[in-house]
Amino acid sequence: MAKLEEIAALLTEEIEEFNVSVAKLEGLSKKLREVKVKADTSQIEDLLETHLKRQAQFEKIQATNTKDLIQSMNKSKLFPKWIVVCSIIYIVLLLVLGFSTLSYRHTNQQLKDKNERIKRHYQSFIKASPEIEAHYLNWMNPPKNQAK
DSSP, X not given: OHHHXXXXXXXXXXXXXXXXXXXXXXXXXXXXXXXXXXXXXXXXXHHHHHHHHHHHHHHHHHHHXXXXXXXXXXHOOSSOHHHHHHHHHHHXXXXXXXXXXXXXXXXXXXXXXXXXXXXXXXXXXXXXXXXXXXXXXHHHSOOHHHHO
């Protein structure tokens, strides 16, 4: 029986300790219910505000850079003026030279044709009258004793 009494005493002690622990927990629970926790978002709001300001400044800088880039692209030219002027002069010179060459060839061909017609005319004229042919040959090859 002594063991039974000892176990009963041990159980009583454990129950009393458990009751004390439950009482402490109830007290802590009441304190927790009474404590009001306020969410402080001021630091987050400050960080967000600074980030938004930086973002706005970045956007302004980007807009300025984009505007400057567009202006410089509008002012830029594919070729410098002097290259354009030299190219135009070169093209005009080539056109004038080409036209002159064609004109010279055409005039030269006309002169060749005219010369050929004159030669044929003289040949037919000389063949038609034999005495003129003799005078012509005499004129072309004069006798040697008359020339001296």
